[in-house]
Amino acid sequence: MPSFIFQSDQLQRLDEAALLGLLKVADERTLLEDWAPLIHELPAVHERFVERFCAYCEAFQLISKFEEMGFLAADGVWLDSFYGQWIVAKMWSLQGQVDRAVDVYRDLLSEAPQVSFRLELEAARIGHKAGAFEFAFQTLSLAAQHAADYGQLQQAARLHARLERTADFPDLPVVRVALMLASAPQLIVPILRVMGFAYGLKLEVFLPDFDNVEQAIYGEQSPLFEFQPQVVILGSNYRCLDWDGSLKQPAAWATEQAQLIQQHWQVLSGKFNCRILQHTFDLPPYDAYGHLAGSLLAGRFRQLHALNSELVKSCPSYASIVDVTVIQARQGTQQWGDDRLWQVARQHPAPAAIPALVSEYIAILRAYGGQTKKVLVLDLDNTLWGGIVGEEGIAGIQVGLESPAAEAFHAFQEVLLQMKQRGVLLTVCSKNNESDAKRPFVEHDGMLLGLDDFVAFKANWESKDVNLQAIADELNLGLDSFVFVDDNPAERQLIREQLPEVTVVELPEEPAKYVATLLAGRWFEALVVSDEDHMRTQTYRQEQGREFARQAAPSLEGYLSGLKMRAQSGAFDLQRLERIAQLIQRTNQFNLTTRRHSLEFLRAMIDAPSYWTRWFSLSDRFGDHGITALVIVKIEGHVWTIDTLLMSCRVIGRGFEDYILNEVVAAALQAGAVRVEGHFVATAKNAQVADFYTDRQFSRNSEGEFSIAPDLYLPVRSVIL
Structure with a gap:
């Protein structure tokens, strides 16, 4: 050569x-x-x-x-x-x-x-x-x-x-999952466990004997009782349905099939107070009737659509729908299933489709485990619009419907606006002159987002990690609840290195792919969407008024008194149950035990004499925070044990926790309790409440339990009415 x-x-x-x-x-x-x-x-x-x-x-x-x-x-x-x-x-x-x-x-x-x-x-x-x-x-x-x-x-x-066999596993939240499928799950389980680990969950997985799902659900000696699942995944596919019944009674078939599945939900929820993830039914790639399968009353496509519709309409609050028809459409029907693998090993879906299915599970499990993100941090130039506004001016940036490039940014803003409306907090972190950065929001007709859609706006020449930390401090939220979006790879790497708790989205070069990339991460998945979610941006903007008042006040006591705070409370009820469940799943910092009670378990507490429950809301002269705290007490004879005491980070520092504890002890005293007990279960996020009980007159025994006689408790003075 x-x-x-x-x-x-x-x-x-x-x-x-x-x-x-x-x-x-x-x-x-x-x-x-x-x-x-x-x-x-x-x-x-x-x-x-x-x-x-x-x-x-x-x-x-x-x-x-x-x-x-x-x-x-x-x-x-x-x-x-x-x-x-x-x-x-x-x-x-x-x-x-x-x-x-x-x-x-x-x-x-x-x-x-x-x-x-x-x-x-x-x-x-x-x-x-x-x-x-x-x-x-x-x-x-x-x-x-x-x-x-x-x-x-x-x-x-x-x-x-x-690694599990040879090393101490990281201290992650444990979720017990029963995988109850009509297909062989062996290829799914290792993928489920490693993806759970990747997103901060240690998954313990129960598998029933093959083709024995109903026995595991209904059997009196089922090993499922020993496992005590927190989450049950129920899944079947079109091959397992009674199609003869569809031909005999096509008008009633979908409803009857849905009722059989609904019975599974009721039994599982009654036995285990668990979260249920229910598959819809996928569609076969072809049908003997061709296009008529979608229009004939007994056609398989029409019947499957009707059955899936019945499942969605009847889905209770303690269940989540895993829409496999959407996953199947993303993967492509030919990639979704493999007839030979089904016939040989009852494997479904095909291996190539397993990551997409498991990703759906993980998104819901992360929400169940309280790992939903809260804040989306956005760059501006070439992220919310095309071009650099400080160099090209308003006329030079691209956003709107006048060109394909502009439409890509318009579509991205449209999704961001939808996310804001469902409770995600939007913030700006941009290297720009502030006046230049704000002009498009006021002057450009193609912009969908306005300045009022953001709860924090940092546009300056400070390093972005410094600005992002400042945003976290202003919002009083942990960095692990932040997601960072920036078109510049160098800025993304800076945040990864300096603020590793922040999730960084690997934004592609093509703006038309921004929407898919952001949504594919499923960072903001929620089990429910409450009225408080719709009002979240307004609530945080009200907080800015409170901060101005705090800075102007001569003292903290004067500031708190000037807020004119009023609290309301009541026992758990059906009207507020979804918000209560959401607080339990998402509150991490001011949470003494971080017990993630299921919605069905909370529902059972409403009329249970062995539990005393209270939700608390707080309002002041700037606005209403809504329900921001709750307490669950287990009553055993004359002993009241505080199972759960948590409070949203939005109201930390107001003395609200003392008002709440005063209410709990007063209720215990009135009920004739001789002792109130409390527990603290340490997590990576709740260190600030480690001394909550000892700072409030409770004594601690050798086993780490806290207690006080309610008649000896001295109520803490509070300015909350």
Whole structure:
């Protein structure tokens, strides 16, 4: 081969495919003398080249020679480029020096120009080998989130299983899930567990014996009783339905089939007070009646649509619909099912569709586990509109319906407005002059969003991590409830590094894909949408008025007194139950036990004599906060035990918690209780209430339980009326 081909300026003009072709014919001398000194200078070197180059070098047993030549050293030239660093990390691991490899992988992950499943999984594997288990779990979580298909998730699931066997699992909320499917679940379970882990949940999964779902639900000795599921997933498919009955009584068939499923809901809810995730029925790819299957009374398509409609209409508040027809449409019917796999192994859906189905489960489970995000932080230039307003002016930016580019930003704003209307808080974090940044909202006819749609607006030249932290402080919300959207990869990387609690959306270059990318993350999934959600932006804007009043007040006591706060309270009732359930699922900071009681369990408390329940709302001269706190007390004889005491972060610092505790102890005293007990269950988010009881006259015993005799309790003075 001519030697000129290995000159740097020649190689720099080749793409990766050409470089790989040359690499195939390289010998030991060529790898050592020609390739090694140039790798860090080649712009076309990417993942495939890294993999192939390291494989060839291992085959030729050259890695120790590269070490002798200084290429793997801390000051070696390979560390001058990202992919050169990756080669160093791989070679250290191939040499068995996994500790050194982990150090390089740490740097790589912080400098990666884009997300890479291969890099993240590779780093997790080496972390596992090195015993760096925290690093391994962290990088495995990233890999599972970024996996592109079933094959990649399988790889992540296998490593997840190995880590579980050999390392202490991270302290994550545990959710017990019963997977009750009419198909074989074996391929689904490992994907479900690794994706749950990736999004902060430890899932314990129960499987009934095959084709034995009804026995597990109704049997008196069912092992489901021992498992005590918090969530039950019920799923069947069109192949399992009684189609003979559809032909005999087509008018009543869909209703009768739905009633059988509704009985499952009632029995499961009555036995376990669990959340139910109910599949709709998918559609067959073809039908013998062709297009008539959608119009004939007994046609399968028409009957399946009717059955799904019955399930949706009758779905109780303790259940969530998993609309598999939507997932099937996204995947494509041919990718959704595999007739041969069904006939051989009762596998459904096809493996390629499993990640999409499990993603739907995980979105609802995250909402159930209280992991719904609250705040969307938005850049402006090339994010809410096309162009840079500070340079191009109002006339130069693109948003509206006048062109495809403008329409993409219009569509994005349309979705953002819908998110705001359902309770997501919108904020701005932009590097801009504030006056320039606000002009489009006032002057451009194509804008759908207005300044009043945002609860915080930071447009300046401060670093974005500083501004984002300031927004969190203003809203009194944890950074883990924030989602950051910015078209600039450098700004996204900055937030990942400086504020790792914040979720960063990997926005694509094409604005037409912004909507799908944001919504696919399912960060703001909720089990219910309440009246308080619709008013959330207005509520937080009222908070700004309170903050101005606080700054103007001569003292905190004067500020609180000047708010003229009034509280209302009452026992749990059906009218307010959805808001109560939402508070239980979403409140993390001021939550003494973080018990995620199900909606059905809360419903059972309404008339239960063994429970005393109260919701609390708070209003002041600036507006009404709505229901922002609640208490659940379990009554056993003359002992009142506070099972749940929580309060929205919006009203922290008002003395509301003292008003609430005064009410609880007064009610206990009136009921003849001799002792009020409380518990504190520590989580990663509720440290601020660790001393709640000891700061309020309760004594603590050796087992960590708190108690007080209600007649000895001295009510805390409160300015709340």
